[in-house]
Amino acid sequence: MKTILNIGAALGLILTIVPSVLVATGELQWQTHANLMTAGMILWFVAMTLQSRKRTER
Amino acid sequence: MKDSSSSISQKLDALYEFDRERVHENSLHGVGKFLGVYAGEHIAGTEYVIGPLFVAHGVTAGDFFLGLLLGNMLAVLSWAFVTAPIAVRTRLTLYWHLRKIAGPKLTALYSIVNAVMFCFLAGSMISVSATAIGLPFNMTMPTLSDVYPNSIVWVVVVLLVGSAVTVLAILGFEKISKFSSIASPWMILVFIAGAIAVLPTLGVKSVGDLWNVANEKIWTGIPFEGQTKFTFWHVLFFSWFCNLAMHLGMADMSLLRFAKKWQYGFASAAGMFLGHFVAWLSSSVLCAAAARSVAPGPIAYMGAGIAGAVSVVIAGWTTANPTLYRAGLAFQVATPDWKRWKVTLVAGIVTTLAAVFPALMMKLLDFVALYGLLLMPMGAVIVADYWLLPRLGLKSQYAESRSIGFSWPALIAWLGTLVAAFALPYEIFFIALPGWFIAVILFVVLSAIQQKRSLIPSEGSPS
Numbered sequence: 001m002k003t004i005l006n007i008g009a010a011l012g013l014i015l016t017i018v019p020s021v022l023v024a025t026g027e028l029q030w031q032t033h034a035n036l037m038t039a040g041m042i043l044w045f046v047a048m049t050l051q052s053r054k055r056t057e058r
Numbered sequence: 059m060k061d062s063s064s065s066i067s068q069k070l071d072a073l074y075e076f077d078r079e080r081v082h083e084n085s086l087h088g089v090g091k092f093l094g095v096y097a098g099e100h101i102a103g104t105e106y107v108i109g110p111l112f113v114a115h116g117v118t119a120g121d122f123f124l125g126l127l128l129g130n131m132l133a134v135l136s137w138a139f140v141t142a143p144i145a146v147r148t149r150l151t152l153y154w155h156l157r158k159i160a161g162p163k164l165t166a167l168y169s170i171v172n173a174v175m176f177c178f179l180a181g182s183m184i185s186v187s188a189t190a191i192g193l194p195f196n197m198t199m200p201t202l203s204d205v206y207p208n209s210i211v212w213v214v215v216v217l218l219v220g221s222a223v224t225v226l227a228i229l230g231f232e233k234i235s236k237f238s239s240i241a242s243p244w245m246i247l248v249f250i251a252g253a254i255a256v257l258p259t260l261g262v263k264s265v266g267d268l269w270n271v272a273n274e275k276i277w278t279g280i281p282f283e284g285q286t287k288f289t290f291w292h293v294l295f296f297s298w299f300c301n302l303a304m305h306l307g308m309a310d311m312s313l314l315r316f317a318k319k320w321q322y323g324f325a326s327a328a329g330m331f332l333g334h335f336v337a338w339l340s341s342s343v344l345c346a347a348a349a350r351s352v353a354p355g356p357i358a359y360m361g362a363g364i365a366g367a368v369s370v371v372i373a374g375w376t377t378a379n380p381t382l383y384r385a386g387l388a389f390q391v392a393t394p395d396w397k398r399w400k401v402t403l404v405a406g407i408v409t410t411l412a413a414v415f416p417a418l419m420m421k422l423l424d425f426v427a428l429y430g431l432l433l434m435p436m437g438a439v440i441v442a443d444y445w446l447l448p449r450l451g452l453k454s455q456y457a458e459s460r461s462i463g464f465s466w467p468a469l470i471a472w473l474g475t476l477v478a479a480f481a482l483p484y485e486i487f488f489i490a491l492p493g494w495f496i497a498v499i500l501f502v503v504l505s506a507i508q509q510k511r512s513l514i515p516s517e518g519s520p521s
Contacts, residue, residue, distance in 0.1 A: 013247055020251035033255055034363025041365045048240040
């Protein structure tokens with residue numbers, strides 16, 4: 001579970017930063033980048049909140 | 059019956075009771091903790107305003123980068139060489155250390171001034187969040203010259219955000235602090251991603267275009283209409299002193315007293331460079347791309363879409379909450395019979411009403427400079443008391459040794475410095491540095507006069 005949450009959090013951050021670079025290089029539309037950033041945000045907060053809850057339980 | 063100032067100082071003592079003792083050796087933290095705290099604390103909602111305000115004041119690209127580099131370095135050196143050495147030697151909070159020097163009553167007065175400034179600071183963060191919440195309602199955004207609310211929608215949104223922040227502060231801010239630490243790494247990436255994504259809009263096609271675009275489209279050197287022109291010196295002094303209350307004002311003694319070594323003061327570099335430098339740079343780029351709009355919500359949305367708008371709300375909310383909570387805590391001393399929730403509610407109402415006026419956000423640079431300036435003299439008093447008085451054969455922590463409630467040398471050093479600093483023919487950004495030296499000199503001279511009749515031999519230099 002911990003590994004899955006770590007992967008989810010890392011993926012969240014990747015989705016936050018990488019699409020913007022692709023927009024800057026002209027390989028991605030702005031709207032797609034914005035959607036991916038929203039997905040990254042949800043992924044990050046869900047993974048980190050669950051991780052934090054698990055840590056508190058322990 | 060005791061007078062009201064005695065009652066206030068006793069209340070303050072009770073509130074900070076758990077901080078009274080020196081930090082125990084077992085409670086000290088490693089450098090990683092301080093890197094994390096500083097990086098998190100200096101990515102606030104207000105960073106979305108400061109970058110655009112530099113653009114609005116016509117800073118050039120060269121002045122921006124050099125000023126930020128040197129100003130942030132000076133801030134880090136202030137934390138490392140002024141705040142941290144005293145913090146790790148005394149291992150006390152600012153409150154308990156100042157109490158020994160200035161006396162309990164003067165320290166209470168200082169805490170209340172601090173609380174009022176906290177309210178206004180939280181108010182500016184609520185304004186920042188409101189610019190993002192208002193986006194779906196097509197709210198007319200405040201502009202640089204707005205002093206009063208520009209629409210009824212703005213007032214309603216600010217009142218809603220302020221109410222939410224106040225209720226959460228009443229319910230307790232521990233969970234929000236935890237949430238804030240979770241949000242920090244994501245937030246800094248949103249700043250960076252937003253700025254990168256708008257580079258094509260500004261005409262950047264390759265890395266080679268960056269410097270030209272920076273000079274011609276972002277930091278053009280031409281101030282917006284009605285704004286004063288900022289130079290390299292403005293950027294340097296603002297970035298050095300925007301946390302003046304924390305370093306030269308010594309408020310971060312409360313944090314750095316947990317450091318194993320004074321060198322951990324250098325961890326503030328994480329906040330200054332990862333936080334301020336990158337965040338102000340990114341928000342400047344976003345402002346230029348948004349046709350020089352300075353409203354945080356729209357510029358963040360332009361760069362990062364919904365995630366950008368959410369980051370403005372979270373950045374404003376997570377920093378406004380603890381600020382409001384601390385203000386309530388400090389105000390509680392003046393209202394002895396009130397419950398904590400009632401005091402926080404009143405502080406929240408004051409804060410929210412202040413946030414209705416966009417001038418608080420649009421004049422943020424001046425407000426931040428004023429905030430630091432008002433609290434800085436007491437930091438200078440602490441430094442003079444710790445390092446200079448023993449070397450001059452004078453007694454440190456004189457108020458405590460003589461059970462003085464109100465140290466007049468500290469009071470005159472505080473107020474006299476402010477009067478002298480404001481009398482200087484310079485802008486507010488430049489008067490804090492001479493002010494610090496004025497405070498040191500005033501306190502040393504006045505302490506010598508106070509102790510003249512009962513000179514106590516110094517017990518040697520501090521360890």
